[in-house]
Amino acid sequence: MQLGALRSHNTALVLDLLRTAGPEGISRLELAERTGLTPQAISKITARLRENGLAAEAGRRASTGGKPRTVLRLVPEAGHAVGVHLDRDELTAVLCDLTGGVVARHRTPLDLGAGAETVVERVVGEAGELAAGAGRPGAVLGVGVALPGPLDHRRGVLHRVTGFPELNGFPLRDVLARRLSLPVVVDKDTNAAALGLAVGGETASVTSFAYLHFGAGVGGGLVLGGAVHRGARTGAGEFGHQVVQLDGPPCECGNRGCVEALCLAAVARGDVAEAARVLGTAVGNLVALLDVDLVLLGGRTVAAAPETFVRGVAAVLHERARRAGGDAVPVRVASGGEGREGGGDGEGGVGGAGGERAGRGEHGVAEGAAQLLLAPLFGRADG
Amino acid sequence: MQLGALRSHNTALVLDLLRTAGPEGISRLELAERTGLTPQAISKITARLRENGLAAEAGRRASTGGKPRTVLRLVPEAGHAVGVHLDRDELTAVLCDLTGGVVARHRTPLDLGAGAETVVERVVGEAGELAAGAGRPGAVLGVGVALPGPLDHRRGVLHRVTGFPELNGFPLRDVLARRLSLPVVVDKDTNAAALGLAVGGETASVTSFAYLHFGAGVGGGLVLGGAVHRGARTGAGEFGHQVVQLDGPPCECGNRGCVEALCLAAVARGDVAEAARVLGTAVGNLVALLDVDLVLLGGRTVAAAPETFVRGVAAVLHERARRAGGDAVPVRVASGGEGREGGGDGEGGVGGAGGERAGRGEHGVAEGAAQLLLAPLFGRADG
DNA sequence: CCCACTTTCGCAACGCTGTTGCCAAAGTGC
DNA sequence: GCACTTTGGCAACAGCGTTGCGAAAGTGGG
Structure with a gap:
């Protein structure tokens, strides 16, 4: 890694904090604390950002006995x-x-x-x-x-x-x-x-989560360590064809007992709770394997009965966590x-x-x- | 990230290449190419390493028309x-x-x-x-x-x-x-x-793989992007209790249809091929979810019939890959x-x-x- | 054998990074 | 109004990798 890479790394760190802070902004000293850099370094970096129009001053905070902190914010239109x-x-x-x-x-x-x-x-x-x-x-x-x-x-x-x-x-x-x-x-x-969820406010305090989509089919996206995990061949996240029933009913993909096949069949016969239970089983496998912080559900089939799916999936996770003696990973509907x-x-x-x-x-x-x-x-x- | 962090980062990069090169060593220019740093920077870094006794010169390569490259190696006893x-x-x-x-x-x-x-x-x-x-x-x-x-x-x-x-x-x-x-x-x-496998020679060209252990129980360890993936609560890699048969036979953990329960039962009744098939199904789920480069099998149950397990697991992966139109992920026995x-x-x-x-x-x-x-x-x- | 050529690699100067020391600015509170 | 606290910029600095240049150590043709 060269010196220039260090500069862009730290600049990215500051930009990310500015973005996360939103329109209320964030002070230089807080940036220093959060990045581990000295206030001077932050001053230099933010001065460059202001020159380029990426950041701007946005008022000041109340004084705590001295000069009040100047608040900086990201300029969205930049x-x-x-x-x-x-x-x-x-x-x-x-x-x-x-x-x-x-x-x-x-x-x-x-x-x-x-x-x-x-x-x-x-x-x-x-x-x-x-x-x-x-x-x-x-x-x-x-x-x-x-x-x-x-x-x-x-x-x-x-x-x-x-x-x-x-x-x-x-x-x-x-x-x-x-x-x-x-x-x-x-x-x-x-x-x-x-990725959209990862940069959204919904996952602010979370470094890894799984987004599981149930619409016309079943799919998934993984965020591990703050970045989308795509795997070697961009094939990661193939959640729909996780086999949860050995020699189960055939799926379009050629396998048997895939989550997608089972869930779609359950929904087709009106048993949404069973679809949620099957989905929950696969989600439980995923959570056990990856230990993510959060599970987000989406897709129009979920949107049609969000409570049923969240409750059904959470029930499986809670039951597993209870037996393992730990806390269950939270399950929510992705708000979009x-x-x-x-x-x-x-x-x-x-x-x-x-x-x-x-x-x-x-x-x-x-x-x-x-x-x-x-x-x-x-x-x-x-x- | 501070300046000192850059130094230790690059030093670690060089040390890793020295380690990978083994006793034959590696030349300064090759280090420069592999790290992306200039030969001068490599000279400085390796000079520090030699001062600290971590690296040493180890002969020179054949000349290609000019001064022959000096070969450096890690000093194991350091x-x-x-x-x-x-x-x-x-x-x-x-x-x-x-x-x-x-x-x-x-x-x-x-x-x-x-x-x-x-x-x-x-x-x-x-x-x-x-x-x-x-x-x-x-x-x-x-x-x-x-x-x-x-x-x-x-x-x-x-x-x-x-x-x-x-x-x-x-x-x-x-x-x-x-x-x-x-x-x-x-x-x-x-x-x-x-982790031992990740730093071993066996996974040299591989950045992510799964190690699956079948001994007294079934477990796993994941290496994603060259580092062990432990998850938020060090709980990642719980492979033994992946459910692959909804409402299947009960497992000690309280769930039903876990890989471990099914595999142990199959082995107990002497059907090792079936154990391999069940394991393969769970491995297939893992590969689909994470898109790893390599699957390594270990544990004494595997060691008792390595061919059966490798072939059984590989068969499932090949069948899935064939239908998906891609190449199957290689499966090997971890050599220990x-x-x-x-x-x-x-x-x-x-x-x-x-x-x-x-x-x-x-x-x-x-x-x-x-x-x-x-x-x-x-x-x-x-x- | 000598000399031109190639390649490696270290020394010195440099540009740039974040850091440290110092001081002006801008508030609070007695 | 003055002492004090806190912020944040200016200047000098140490340390990083880079560039320019030259010495060292080989090859190969005459």
């Missing part, structure tokens, strides 16, 4: 990122500011099966339009794209978008980057959702990141409103996709 | 660590040098249920004796202790040593540290085994770290020989325990 969520039948694009707040949102129907060229054309159109609305062109850091199915996050190549084999092997990242002349990052939708919505509703709200998203149980996948570009600024690059 | 493995009925203690090579080994029967004070007394005796044999007293970095059952790695407090509730809550680390006047680290036995045994067999070989260990399927837990002290030197601290 940078933007576009996030695109490609779902099977829909495209959602958002423009986020530095804090992750949504400045503009657009949603349109899309047939993912219409072929790579059509999809690219649509993404280029939507992302380009949003990026153009971000003021200065240089202020857009890049475009994050989240879509279902296994893919290679590092190379940005699609592998097996579930149900759309014609997209296999398509180098989405490079094609989009060339067309948009912007940095592009692609990732699985569940990873993007998990609302409440941090930035201003500018009238500016670009072409498509649906935020409320509708929660109704579908899509917990800010597009916002999480934008975080693929924003998170590295705050030292949240993956391991 | 530091030692004691590793202690507390098993249910046996205590194994080793003295390891900087490279992890075993300098002395001692094994004696021990009743873990004899109470905390007795156990402490025995560990103090064995570890103290080995530490005294390491030449200069200051050359011993500390003592690592590995034992079964959940515990708090950070505080060094035992939680629920399986089968020995009288040890619950005992602050083993602090008590031992005071008695030995040495730094002490405690960890789960499976974590120690995984033999072959890196340092010299000095006659010096301290009071107890059993190394070969016996492999026969029991205990893959260097004591050596891994010693690595709890050694690994941080090489930048392998956990996240």
